Amino acid sequence: xxxxxxxxxxxxxxxxxxxxxxxxxxxxxxxxxxxxxxxxxxxxxxxxxxxxxxxxxxxxxxxxxxxxxxxxxxxxxxxxxxxxxxxxxxxxxxxxxxxxxxxxxxxxxxxxxxxxxxxxxxxxxxxxxxxxxxxxxxxxxxxxxxxxxxxxxxxxxxxxxxxxxxxxxxxxxxxxxxxxxxxxxxxxxxxxxxxxxxxxxxxxxxxxxxxxxxxxxxxxxxx
Numbered sequence: 311x312x313x314x315x316x317x318x319x320x321x322x323x324x325x326x327x328x329x330x331x332x333x334x335x336x337x338x339x340x341x342x343x344x345x346x347x348x349x350x351x352x353x354x355x356x357x358x359x360x361x362x363x364x365x366x367x368x369x370x371x372x373x374x375x376x377x378x379x380x381x382x383x384x385x386x387x388x389x390x391x392x393x394x395x396x397x398x399x400x401x402x403x404x405x406x407x408x409x410x411x412x413x414x415x416x417x418x419x420x421x422x423x424x425x426x427x428x429x430x431x432x433x434x435x436x437x438x439x440x441x442x443x444x445x446x447x448x449x450x451x452x453x454x455x456x457x458x459x460x461x462x463x464x465x466x467x468x469x470x471x472x473x474x475x476x477x478x479x480x481x482x483x484x485x486x487x488x489x490x491x492x493x494x495x496x497x498x499x500x501x502x503x504x505x506x507x508x509x510x511x512x513x514x515x516x517x518x519x520x521x522x523x524x525x526x527x528x529x530x531x532x533x
Contacts, residue, residue, distance in 0.1 A: 348414065
Protein backbone atom coordinates (compact mmCIF):
# COMPACT_ATOMS: atom_id res chain seq x y z
CA UNK A 311 0.00 0.00 0.00
CA UNK A 312 2.70 2.47 0.98
CA UNK A 313 4.86 1.26 -1.90
CA UNK A 314 2.07 2.08 -4.34
CA UNK A 315 1.70 5.51 -2.80
CA UNK A 316 5.36 6.53 -2.90
CA UNK A 317 5.67 5.39 -6.53
CA UNK A 318 4.03 8.69 -7.46
CA UNK A 319 1.82 7.19 -10.16
CA UNK A 320 -1.75 8.57 -9.97
CA UNK A 321 -3.18 5.16 -10.80
CA UNK A 322 -1.01 3.46 -8.18
CA UNK A 323 -1.97 6.04 -5.58
CA UNK A 324 -5.66 5.48 -6.31
CA UNK A 325 -5.05 1.78 -5.75
CA UNK A 326 -3.27 2.56 -2.50
CA UNK A 327 -6.23 4.61 -1.29
CA UNK A 328 -8.65 1.82 -2.15
CA UNK A 329 -6.49 -0.73 -0.36
CA UNK A 330 -6.21 1.58 2.63
CA UNK A 331 -9.98 1.90 2.90
CA UNK A 332 -10.40 -1.88 2.86
CA UNK A 333 -7.58 -2.33 5.35
CA UNK A 334 -9.15 0.11 7.82
CA UNK A 335 -12.47 -1.74 7.58
CA UNK A 336 -10.71 -5.06 8.21
CA UNK A 337 -8.76 -3.66 11.18
CA UNK A 338 -11.93 -2.28 12.75
CA UNK A 339 -13.85 -5.51 12.09
CA UNK A 340 -11.10 -7.59 13.73
CA UNK A 341 -10.49 -5.27 16.68
CA UNK A 342 -12.00 -7.71 19.19
CA UNK A 343 -9.29 -10.18 18.17
CA UNK A 344 -6.15 -8.01 18.01
CA UNK A 345 -7.08 -5.76 20.94
CA UNK A 346 -7.78 -8.51 23.43
CA UNK A 347 -5.42 -9.39 26.25
CA UNK A 348 -3.71 -12.81 26.06
CA UNK A 349 -4.90 -15.39 28.53
CA UNK A 350 -2.23 -16.82 30.82
CA UNK A 351 -1.15 -20.19 29.46
CA UNK A 352 -2.85 -19.52 26.13
CA UNK A 353 -1.52 -21.64 23.27
CA UNK A 354 -1.46 -21.18 19.53
CA UNK A 355 -3.00 -23.52 16.95
CA UNK A 356 -0.08 -25.92 17.23
CA UNK A 357 -0.39 -26.18 21.00
CA UNK A 358 2.65 -24.01 21.71
CA UNK A 359 2.82 -20.88 23.79
CA UNK A 360 4.71 -19.04 21.07
CA UNK A 361 5.80 -15.38 21.06
CA UNK A 362 3.47 -14.59 18.16
CA UNK A 363 0.44 -16.06 19.92
CA UNK A 364 0.83 -13.76 22.93
CA UNK A 365 1.74 -10.46 21.27
CA UNK A 366 0.96 -10.23 17.53
CA UNK A 367 3.64 -7.61 16.90
CA UNK A 368 3.38 -7.94 13.11
CA UNK A 369 -0.34 -7.13 13.37
CA UNK A 370 0.39 -4.13 15.58
CA UNK A 371 3.01 -2.95 13.08
CA UNK A 372 0.51 -3.26 10.22
CA UNK A 373 -2.08 -1.23 12.11
CA UNK A 374 0.47 1.49 12.85
CA UNK A 375 1.50 1.59 9.17
CA UNK A 376 -2.18 1.98 8.26
CA UNK A 377 -2.43 5.05 10.50
CA UNK A 378 0.85 6.43 9.15
CA UNK A 379 -0.50 6.05 5.61
CA UNK A 380 -3.49 8.16 6.59
CA UNK A 381 -1.09 10.94 7.57
CA UNK A 382 0.91 10.50 4.33
CA UNK A 383 -2.04 10.43 1.96
CA UNK A 384 -4.15 13.31 3.27
CA UNK A 385 -3.43 17.06 3.06
CA UNK A 386 -1.43 18.14 6.08
CA UNK A 387 -3.56 19.92 8.63
CA UNK A 388 -2.20 21.54 11.75
CA UNK A 389 -4.11 22.24 14.91
CA UNK A 390 -3.40 25.18 17.19
CA UNK A 391 -0.94 22.99 19.11
CA UNK A 392 0.87 22.30 15.76
CA UNK A 393 -0.14 18.65 15.94
CA UNK A 394 -1.22 16.70 12.85
CA UNK A 395 -4.91 15.88 12.58
CA UNK A 396 -6.22 12.31 12.59
CA UNK A 397 -9.72 11.52 11.36
CA UNK A 398 -12.17 10.13 13.88
CA UNK A 399 -11.82 6.59 12.51
CA UNK A 400 -8.01 6.76 12.48
CA UNK A 401 -8.00 8.23 15.98
CA UNK A 402 -10.14 5.37 17.25
CA UNK A 403 -7.88 2.75 15.65
CA UNK A 404 -4.70 4.41 16.91
CA UNK A 405 -6.04 4.87 20.43
CA UNK A 406 -7.18 1.24 20.53
CA UNK A 407 -3.71 0.14 19.43
CA UNK A 408 -1.97 2.21 22.10
CA UNK A 409 -4.44 1.05 24.76
CA UNK A 410 -3.84 -2.59 23.78
CA UNK A 411 -0.07 -2.24 24.01
CA UNK A 412 -0.30 -0.50 27.38
CA UNK A 413 -2.81 -2.99 28.76
CA UNK A 414 -0.62 -5.92 27.72
CA UNK A 415 2.46 -4.11 29.08
CA UNK A 416 4.50 -4.98 26.02
CA UNK A 417 6.92 -2.07 26.46
CA UNK A 418 8.24 -3.34 29.80
CA UNK A 419 11.70 -4.80 29.19
CA UNK A 420 11.44 -7.85 31.48
CA UNK A 421 8.21 -8.79 29.68
CA UNK A 422 10.00 -8.53 26.32
CA UNK A 423 12.61 -11.02 27.53
CA UNK A 424 9.98 -13.34 29.03
CA UNK A 425 8.18 -13.43 25.69
CA UNK A 426 11.15 -15.34 24.27
CA UNK A 427 11.78 -17.62 27.24
CA UNK A 428 11.20 -20.74 25.10
CA UNK A 429 13.23 -19.52 22.11
CA UNK A 430 16.71 -21.04 21.84
CA UNK A 431 17.99 -18.91 18.95
CA UNK A 432 19.91 -15.89 20.22
CA UNK A 433 19.34 -14.12 16.91
CA UNK A 434 15.57 -14.68 17.03
CA UNK A 435 15.34 -13.43 20.61
CA UNK A 436 17.53 -10.37 20.04
CA UNK A 437 15.79 -9.36 16.80
CA UNK A 438 12.38 -9.83 18.43
CA UNK A 439 13.24 -7.62 21.40
CA UNK A 440 14.79 -4.95 19.19
CA UNK A 441 11.72 -5.07 16.96
CA UNK A 442 9.45 -4.27 19.91
CA UNK A 443 11.72 -1.42 20.98
CA UNK A 444 11.55 0.20 17.56
CA UNK A 445 7.82 -0.36 17.31
CA UNK A 446 7.34 1.39 20.65
CA UNK A 447 9.44 4.37 19.55
CA UNK A 448 7.56 4.63 16.24
CA UNK A 449 4.24 4.49 18.10
CA UNK A 450 5.44 7.25 20.41
CA UNK A 451 6.54 9.44 17.50
CA UNK A 452 3.12 9.19 15.82
CA UNK A 453 1.41 9.89 19.13
CA UNK A 454 3.60 12.95 19.64
CA UNK A 455 3.16 14.21 16.07
CA UNK A 456 -0.61 13.97 16.25
CA UNK A 457 -0.75 15.82 19.55
CA UNK A 458 -3.30 15.59 22.33
CA UNK A 459 -5.98 17.62 20.54
CA UNK A 460 -6.34 15.25 17.58
CA UNK A 461 -6.41 12.25 19.89
CA UNK A 462 -9.22 13.52 22.10
CA UNK A 463 -9.45 15.07 25.51
CA UNK A 464 -8.25 13.23 28.65
CA UNK A 465 -11.79 12.39 29.77
CA UNK A 466 -12.79 10.85 26.44
CA UNK A 467 -12.62 7.06 26.00
CA UNK A 468 -10.53 7.34 22.79
CA UNK A 469 -7.93 9.75 24.17
CA UNK A 470 -5.19 7.19 24.88
CA UNK A 471 -1.73 8.44 23.93
CA UNK A 472 1.72 6.98 24.42
CA UNK A 473 4.14 8.83 26.67
CA UNK A 474 7.86 8.48 27.27
CA UNK A 475 7.20 7.11 30.73
CA UNK A 476 5.44 4.15 29.08
CA UNK A 477 8.59 3.06 27.20
CA UNK A 478 10.24 1.06 29.96
CA UNK A 479 13.07 -0.51 28.04
CA UNK A 480 16.73 0.22 27.22
CA UNK A 481 17.59 2.20 24.14
CA UNK A 482 17.87 0.19 20.89
CA UNK A 483 21.20 -1.57 20.52
CA UNK A 484 24.03 -0.34 18.36
CA UNK A 485 23.36 -0.54 14.60
CA UNK A 486 26.61 -2.47 14.07
CA UNK A 487 24.99 -5.51 15.69
CA UNK A 488 22.70 -5.91 12.68
CA UNK A 489 25.73 -6.74 10.55
CA UNK A 490 26.43 -10.00 12.38
CA UNK A 491 26.34 -12.94 9.97
CA UNK A 492 25.80 -15.75 12.50
CA UNK A 493 24.67 -16.50 16.05
CA UNK A 494 28.26 -16.78 17.35
CA UNK A 495 29.23 -13.47 15.76
CA UNK A 496 26.13 -11.77 17.18
CA UNK A 497 26.90 -13.17 20.63
CA UNK A 498 30.44 -11.82 20.40
CA UNK A 499 29.24 -8.38 19.29
CA UNK A 500 26.64 -8.32 22.08
CA UNK A 501 29.42 -8.86 24.58
CA UNK A 502 31.46 -6.05 23.05
CA UNK A 503 28.56 -3.62 23.07
CA UNK A 504 27.16 -4.81 26.38
CA UNK A 505 25.95 -1.94 28.52
CA UNK A 506 24.74 -1.55 32.09
CA UNK A 507 21.26 -0.60 30.84
CA UNK A 508 20.60 -4.28 30.12
CA UNK A 509 19.61 -4.70 33.73
CA UNK A 510 15.96 -5.47 34.47
CA UNK A 511 16.02 -2.93 37.31
CA UNK A 512 14.91 0.52 36.02
CA UNK A 513 16.55 2.25 38.99
CA UNK A 514 20.01 1.35 37.68
CA UNK A 515 19.38 1.54 33.94
CA UNK A 516 19.16 4.11 31.20
CA UNK A 517 15.71 3.20 29.94
CA UNK A 518 13.93 5.34 27.36
CA UNK A 519 11.37 6.29 30.02
CA UNK A 520 14.22 7.98 31.90
CA UNK A 521 15.72 9.61 28.80
CA UNK A 522 13.03 12.09 27.85
CA UNK A 523 15.49 14.93 27.47
CA UNK A 524 17.53 13.01 24.91
CA UNK A 525 14.51 12.02 22.82
CA UNK A 526 13.02 15.51 22.90
CA UNK A 527 16.21 17.07 21.55
CA UNK A 528 17.04 14.47 18.90
CA UNK A 529 14.47 11.81 18.08
CA UNK A 530 16.47 10.44 15.13
CA UNK A 531 19.29 8.98 17.22
CA UNK A 532 17.81 5.47 17.12
CA UNK A 533 17.14 5.30 13.35
